[in-house]
Amino acid sequence: MGKERLLLIGNGMAGVRTIEEILERDASKYEITIIGEEPYTNYNRIMLSNVLQKKMTVDEIITNSWDWYKDNQIELIHHDPAMAIDTKAKQVTTASGLRVDYDKCIIATGSRSFILPIEGAELEGVIGFRTIDDTLQMIERAKQYKRAAVIGGGLLGLEAAKGLLDQGMDVTVIHLEKWLMETQLNEPAGALLKQDLEKQGLKFLMEKKTSRLIGTTRVEAVEFSDGTQLEADIVVMAVGIRPVTALAKEAGLHVERGIVVDDFMRTSAEDVYAVGECAQHDNKVYGLVAPLYEQGKVLADLLTDKPTQGYKGSTVSTSLKVSGCDLFSAGIIRESEQVKAIEAFNGLANSYKKLFIQDNRIVGIVLYGDTSEENRYYKMLRDGVDISSMNPVSLLATAEGESTASVVDWADTDTVCGCNGITKGTIVNAIHTQELTSVADVVRCTKAGNSCGKCKPMISDLLTHVLGDNVSKAPTGICGCTDLTRDEIVLQIHEKGLMTSSEVYQELGFRNPEGCSKCRPAINFYLNVTFPKDHADEKESRFVNERMHGNIQKNGTFSVIPRMRGGQTTPQQLLKIAQVAEKYNVPLVKVTGSQRIGLYGINKEDLPEIWEELDMTSASAYAKAVRSVKTCVGANFCRFGTQDSMGLGIKLEERFEYIDTPHKFKMGVSACPRSCVESGVKDFGVIGVENGFQIYIGGNGGTEVKEAQLLTTVTTEQEVIDLCGAMIQYYRKTGIYAERTAPWVERLGFDHIKSVLLDPAKQKALLAELDEAVANKRKDPWTEIRKNENNEKELYAVGRG
Amino acid sequence: MTVVKQKVFVSSFDQLVERIGREINVDGQKVAVFRLSDGRVKAIGGICPHSHGPLAEGIVAGEYVFCPLHEYKVSLNDGKVQEPDDGCVETYETVIEDGQVYVLI
Numbered sequence: 001m002g003k004e005r006l007l008l009i010g011n012g013m014a015g016v017r018t019i020e021e022i023l024e025r026d027a028s029k030y031e032i033t034i035i036g037e038e039p040y041t042n043y044n045r046i047m048l049s050n051v052l053q054k055k056m057t058v059d060e061i062i063t064n065s066w067d068w069y070k071d072n073q074i075e076l077i078h079h080d081p082a083m084a085i086d087t088k089a090k091q092v093t094t095a096s097g098l099r100v101d102y103d104k105c106i107i108a109t110g111s112r113s114f115i116l117p118i119e120g121a122e123l124e125g126v127i128g129f130r131t132i133d134d135t136l137q138m139i140e141r142a143k144q145y146k147r148a149a150v151i152g153g154g155l156l157g158l159e160a161a162k163g164l165l166d167q168g169m170d171v172t173v174i175h176l177e178k179w180l181m182e183t184q185l186n187e188p189a190g191a192l193l194k195q196d197l198e199k200q201g202l203k204f205l206m207e208k209k210t211s212r213l214i215g216t217t218r219v220e221a222v223e224f225s226d227g228t229q230l231e232a233d234i235v236v237m238a239v240g241i242r243p244v245t246a247l248a249k250e251a252g253l254h255v256e257r258g259i260v261v262d263d264f265m266r267t268s269a270e271d272v273y274a275v276g277e278c279a280q281h282d283n284k285v286y287g288l289v290a291p292l293y294e295q296g297k298v299l300a301d302l303l304t305d306k307p308t309q310g311y312k313g314s315t316v317s318t319s320l321k322v323s324g325c326d327l328f329s330a331g332i333i334r335e336s337e338q339v340k341a342i343e344a345f346n347g348l349a350n351s352y353k354k355l356f357i358q359d360n361r362i363v364g365i366v367l368y369g370d371t372s373e374e375n376r377y378y379k380m381l382r383d384g385v386d387i388s389s390m391n392p393v394s395l396l397a398t399a400e401g402e403s404t405a406s407v408v409d410w411a412d413t414d415t416v417c418g419c420n421g422i423t424k425g426t427i428v429n430a431i432h433t434q435e436l437t438s439v440a441d442v443v444r445c446t447k448a449g450n451s452c453g454k455c456k457p458m459i460s461d462l463l464t465h466v467l468g469d470n471v472s473k474a475p476t477g478i479c480g481c482t483d484l485t486r487d488e489i490v491l492q493i494h495e496k497g498l499m500t501s502s503e504v505y506q507e508l509g510f511r512n513p514e515g516c517s518k519c520r521p522a523i524n525f526y527l528n529v530t531f532p533k534d535h536a537d538e539k540e541s542r543f544v545n546e547r548m549h550g551n552i553q554k555n556g557t558f559s560v561i562p563r564m565r566g567g568q569t570t571p572q573q574l575l576k577i578a579q580v581a582e583k584y585n586v587p588l589v590k591v592t593g594s595q596r597i598g599l600y601g602i603n604k605e606d607l608p609e610i611w612e613e614l615d616m617t618s619a620s621a622y623a624k625a626v627r628s629v630k631t632c633v634g635a636n637f638c639r640f641g642t643q644d645s646m647g648l649g650i651k652l653e654e655r656f657e658y659i660d661t662p663h664k665f666k667m668g669v670s671a672c673p674r675s676c677v678e679s680g681v682k683d684f685g686v687i688g689v690e691n692g693f694q695i696y697i698g699g700n701g702g703t704e705v706k707e708a709q710l711l712t713t714v715t716t717e718q719e720v721i722d723l724c725g726a727m728i729q730y731y732r733k734t735g736i737y738a739e740r741t742a743p744w745v746e747r748l749g750f751d752h753i754k755s756v757l758l759d760p761a762k763q764k765a766l767l768a769e770l771d772e773a774v775a776n777k778r779k780d781p782w783t784e785i786r787k788n789e790n791n792e793k794e795l796y797a798v799g800r801g
Numbered sequence: 802m803t804v805v806k807q808k809v810f811v812s813s814f815d816q817l818v819e820r821i822g823r824e825i826n827v828d829g830q831k832v833a834v835f836r837l838s839d840g841r842v843k844a845i846g847g848i849c850p851h852s853h854g855p856l857a858e859g860i861v862a863g864e865y866v867f868c869p870l871h872e873y874k875v876s877l878n879d880g881k882v883q884e885p886d887d888g889c890v891e892t893y894e895t896v897i898e899d900g901q902v903y904v905l906i
Contacts, residue, residue, distance in 0.1 A: 514820075514838065516874070517860040517867035540820035544858040544869040547821070552869055556855035604824075795818070799811050799825030799834075 003031040006303070007092060007102035009082045009247070011036025013045055014276025014292035015108025016064055017420075021300030023072055029304060032074045033100055035092065037081035040132055041065055044450070046289055046419075048135045049156075052163025053322075054710065058132055063450065082109075085251035087269040104271050104303060107248055107259060111241040111277040111287065116151065120213025126235045129160040138234065142167035145233030146690070149173075149222050151210055153180040155320055157238030158197065162322045164234070165201055166710060168642075168673040168689050172203040172230060174210060174222065176239075184318045184329035188345065189352050189368040196325045196350070200713045201691040205230065241287055243278040258285040263310030265299040275299055281311060288316050289419045297421065317378060317418060319371070319454060328374040331364035331381055332356055339363060344396040346370070349759070353396055360388040375407070375458070379414065407458040408465045416462070417448035417455045427459060431466045439463065457749060478736075479518035481510045486736040489523070493530050501527065501538055517543075522737035525624070528660060529732050532773035545622035548795070549781045550607055553600060558607060560599040562616035563657070563780075566631040566649035566669075567595030573616060580613050594630050594666065596621065605798050608785055617780040620658065624738070626665045626728065629653045630678075634671035634688070641671035643688025648717050655721055656728060658778040659770070662735030662744070665728060680708050683741040684724050689713070693720050697727060697753070698745035706742035709750050712758055726763040729770035730756060811895075811902040817842065822857030822866065827906050832893060833857035834904060835866065835877060842897060843877040844904045846890030850882060856890070 006022070008015045011034050019032060036042075040062065047061040069076045077094060084093045085105065092100045113128025115121050125141065127134050142148070142164060150161040153175030165171045173180075179190030180197075194204060209225040213235055222230045243258040254260045254268035258280030265273045265281075275295045277287055286292065291314035301308035317330030333356055335341050341364075343354035351369025355362050355377065362381045367374055380387070387395060407416060412425030430436055430446045442459050443449045449456045477483040484492075489508065498504045501523050505513055515523065524541035545551050550558030564573065577597055581589050587601035596619050602610060611618075619628050631649030635641035649669040668677040669686040679685030681701035685708050687694040692715035699708025714720055730753065735744050745753055756762050785796075809827050817823060817836040824847050825832050831847030833856040843864075847856050854870030861867075864877045874883040875890060882888040894905040 512863060514862040516862050516865075517872050520860055520862060540818070540861065543860065548858070552855075552858060554870065555853065556858070794812075794816055795821065797812075797823070799809070799823065800827075 003029065004103040005101060006030035006032045007100055007105045008032070008034045008108060009085075009092065009105065010034075010108035010110055010276070010278075011038065011042055011076065011078075012108060012110045012276065013042065013063075013289060014110065014296060015106060016042040017293055018106060018108065018275050018296035018299050019074070021296050022303055025300055025304040025306060027072070030104075032072070033077065033102075034069075034074055035077045035080065035082045035094060035100065037079070038131060038133070039079040041069065041076070043132060045130070048129070048132065049159035049163055049322075051132075051135050052138060052160065053166045054163075058136070061132075082247060085247060085269075085272070087251055087253075087272060090271065102271075105273070106299065107267070107272065107274040107278060108276045109244040109247060109278045111243045113237055114240045114242045115237050116210060116239055118210060118212050120215060120219065121237075123213055123215045123219040123235075124217055125215070125219040125233060126213060126237065129156055129236055129238050130241070138164060138236065139167060141234050142169050146170055147172075147232050148234045148236065149230055149232035150236045150238055151222070152238035152240070153177070153204070153206075154238060154240070155181060155184065155318060156241075157236070158193075158202075158320060159322060160236045160238055161202055162197070162200070164236070165689075165691075165713065166694065169234070170203075170690055171201075172205060172232070173197075174205045174208050174224075174230070176207065176209055178207055180204075181320070181327075181329075184333070184366075185327065185368070186333060186354060186366055188343075189327065189329075189354070189366050192350055192352055192368050193320075193325055193327060197322070199715075200322075200325075201689070201715065241277065243280070243285055245278060248274070248278070256280055263298075263312070264302050264308070265295055265311065273299055273303075282313050284313060286314065286316065288318065290314060290421070291316060293420055315382065317365075317374075319374075326367075326369060326371040328367040328371045328378075329365065330378055331362075332358070333364040333366050342392045342396060348761070355395065357387065360386050362387065378418070379410070382415070407461050416458050417446075419455075420447045420450065422446050422448035424462065427462055428466055431463060437463070437467065457751075478522055479516055481505075481512045481515050481519050482508065484508060486522075486526075490526050490530065493526060499527070499531060499535060501541055521546075521624075525660060525662065525737050529773070532777075546624070548604065548607065549618055549622065549785070550602065551622035555601075557601045557603055559621070560602050560607065560610055560614070561592060561596050561619045561621035562614055563619040563628065563653075564596050565653040565657075566629055566646050568631075568646060568650065569597070576614055576616070580610055583613070584610060592621065594621075594628050596628060604796055608796055611782040612786050616782075618782045623660070624663050625661055626653075626656045626659045627667070628657075630666075630668040630682075632670050632676040634669075638671060640674060641688070642690050643671045643693065645669040645671035645677075645686070645688055648686065648688075648693075648720060651717065652721060652724055656725065658780065659728060659732075659774050661728060661732055662737050663740045665731070665741065667724070681705065682708060684727060686720055691715065693717070695720060695723055698741045698750070700740055700742040702740070704742070709745070711754055722763060722767055723757060725770050726757050726766040727753075729766040729773070732770070732773075806894075806905040808896070808903045809906055811844075811904055814842070814897055814900050814902050817902055820861040822859065822861065824855060824857035825904065827904075830906075831855070831857075832904055832906065833866070834895065834902065835861050836902075837861070837864065837877070842895045842902055844893035844895050845875065845877060845880050846892075848890070849873050849875065850888030850890060851886065 042064040044061045044063050050056040080094045080096045082092050083095050090102050113130045148164045148169045148171045150157045150173045153173050161171045161173045179187050180193050211225045212223050213219050214221040219235050222232050245255045248259045249255045259274040261274050261279045261281050265275050267274050276292045295311050298308050298311040315331050319328045339356050339358045341356045345352050354366040356364030361384050365377045410424050414424050416424050436442050439456050439459050504523050520541040521543050524538045527535040586599045590598050592598045629649040629652050631646045634645035665683045667684045668679040668682040670677045670679045671688040679687050681699040685696040694713045695711045696708035697711045700706040811834050819836050823834045833847040834844045836842050849868040851873045854868040858869045859866040865874050873886050880890040880892040896903050
């Protein structure tokens with residue numbers, strides 16, 4: 001007898017996850033066929049908003065590639081939806097007429113965007129937000145059109161709206177209710193969310209009912225029940241989702257809102273099961289990922305004859321994937337006779353917490369602004385911790401040092417990844433047995449963190465905890481002279497008040513009393529940052545480029561690259577450069593990668609004279625410092641430009657030039673999302689959009705190409721400048737010498753850096769600190785040497801025998 | 802045969818900055834001169850045997866200089882390139898007379 005035939009209808013997250021669970025339990029039990037409607041292999045739908053917000057690519061959200069289907073001998077009937085199920089003959093027919101026989105059939109058809117049944121809903125440009133194709137369509141349209149309307153201020157609508165804003169559109173969210181995300185948030189949290197999103201550039205029309213869409217072939221405007229109108233080139237319908245049940249209904253299955261299933265995911269037809277958003281269990285239909293996975297596990301147990309308790313329903317939690325708006329909501333969030341609440345509002349930090357309590361147990365959570373405690377509260381909710389002994393005020397306070405706050409102290413049975421139901425024990429075990437060393441490894445091997453990704457910091461903590469013992473013998477020092485790390489050295493500098501390199505080398509027991517070429521510049525930098533007023537820069541610890549203020553070339557000559565702020569120059573400067581190049585027989589004159597003109601092959605002795613004749617300042621093109629700012633011509637000349645990118649670039653350069661950083665710090669300002677200056681691979685990249693400036697950080701176009709991440713969108717040039725200064729100072733304070741911002745962001749965590757930079761108080765403090773540290777120090781080195789006050793010209797002398 | 806060495810002036814001792822090299826050019830031959838932190842003055846061949854980097858521009862640590870191009874570590878006592886690299890440069894005697902530094906070549 002052959003294997004039993006298992007047929008899955010629906011190639012989405014819930015169904016494919018169920019198949020994965022079955023394969024894990026018994027890979028040889030079934031001959032598996034999957035019927036899918038979309039022209040893609042299985043992908044992570046939750047991440048579509050990240051694609052729209054330009055944080056991920058479509059390829060990155062594909063969770064099962066063709067190889068996976070092949071490796072597991074699964075037949076995928078692709079781009080060919082199932083049209084009919086004959087539960088008697090046990091056969092399914094697809095749109096193209098294929099007939100597939102089954103022994104067991106799983107329906108996981110999910111849901112579709114609910115399109116309001118109003119006039120004009122069929123017009124071109126009216127889109128749901130559900131699939132890769134919907135997302136790609138929005139991205140395409142955003143390139144041609146300006147104005148977007150998003151109907152629905154729920155999770156999906158807001159993520160779509162933010163994404164369209166990031167695509168450069170002018171976006172208005174239309175919401176029927178009084179506050180945003182009314183099913184997950186209460187009114188105060190909803191109001192805070194609205195404020196923050198408005199700051200990012202979104203517009204809102206609240207308590208508006210859409211009555212029809214206007215347009216001839218393409219949508220042109222939205223009309224409301226009060227007769228007012230809003231012009232729009234795209235209308236995204238994000239008013240909700242509806243389970244896809246037509247197939248099941250026609251097959252005679254018991255269908256209410258969803259396909260009705262019992263605790264074992266069995267439908268009313270024999271050997272037909274349903275999981276995911278299309279299923280209705282205990283009168284509930286879920287639209288979030290965690291319950292779907294829990295259902296998948298139960299069904300997998302059942303279909304592989306493993307013991308199972310059955311599915312008991314899920315507590316759902318939500319978080320919004322929009323930068324700068326951290327929110328978390330779980331459980332029951334309405335007060336009632338039985339459910340009482342305690343809340344705290346922090347007007348300084350714009351954060352809000354509310355816990356809903358029933359019978360001395362937390363049953364609901366709403367956090368806005370500061371979600372650092374979400375794991376702690378969610379764990380208390382899930383475990384039903386009795387809180388009667390706790391003081392409500394201390395419950396709301398941040399649990400500094402409290403043991404439950406750290407995943408390291410959790411029990412092995414506690415869930416780390418709520419989306420996929422992966423416990424701490426599973427992760428720790430995988431780290432041990434499969435010798436995993438990175439978060440990416442753990443995600444790949446355990447699936448923890450592959451859905452919403454919110455638990456990745458906890459996975460990282462677990463890795464550090466587990467590997468801490470094993471890697472203690474590995475070299476940790478900043479160079480061969482010491483075993484101390486950057487952090488240990490900087491801490492000791494602070495604690496012991498070590499004011500010079502020699503004190504550092506002596507007190508911290510470096511093996512070489514004067515260090516080496518690796519640690520000397522590093523220690524000098526750390527001292528400069530720690531004691532900006534009291535530490536005298538040690539020239540003898542600077543790498544030759546920063547000592548001579550030119551980039552040393554392979555034959556020992558130097559380059560001269562004068563400053564042209566924002567890449568803007570004048571005929572007079574060009575004439576001077578030409579004259580110098582001729583007079584000194586400069587072997588190479590070249591336009592550099594960052595919009596400057598470089599003279600290469602200059603003899604050391606000639607440097608001071610050339611600087612004198614050029615009468616220009618240094619572009620720092622050789623230094624670990626704030627570099628020049630690349631700009632496009634911007635709104636003054638370009639027909640696409642939305643902002644004066646050149647003006648802002650010049651302002652940024654003037655404000656921050658000649659500041660040392662752990663490694664070079666490159667900036668770019670583009671005037672529109674075409675990003676001609678490649679702002680996406682800059683340490684600090686700005687993209688002008690109609691309503692302000694998007695700020696990207698941590699990009700790198702060098703050795704390892706890294707795409708910058710969207711930090712936030714601000715409205716004024718001043719905000720851009722202030723954020724830039726705060727980031728420079730935070731990078732100076734926490735960066736490892738010679739570490740670019742891309743690995744720095746990765747090491748500290750983007751979310752952490754974001755939370756620091758976007759905290760108004762912290763941002764202001766960093767900026768003030770930077771200004772104080774560099775006061776009277778931002779001087780052009782070429783001019784200083786030309787003035788020759790410290791006899792520095794001596795350095796360029798070569799003796800003749 | 803006795804080779805008569807030439808005494809070449811480098812700089813006054815005061816102008817020679819501690820741990821910052823000074824290059825002198827004697828008949829086309831480059832010599833790198835260093836004042837160490839303990840006051841001794843050392844002179845070696847100025848060109849790194851690896852890829853001709855100017856050793857006078859390197860970072861000086863103790864009795865070693867690190868070539869600025871690829872960080873070859875060269876001893877200022879015997880001119881030997883340190884492990885794991887190899888090679889060596891000339892060494893020269895230095896004298897200080899009346900606060901003036903000379904190299905014997």
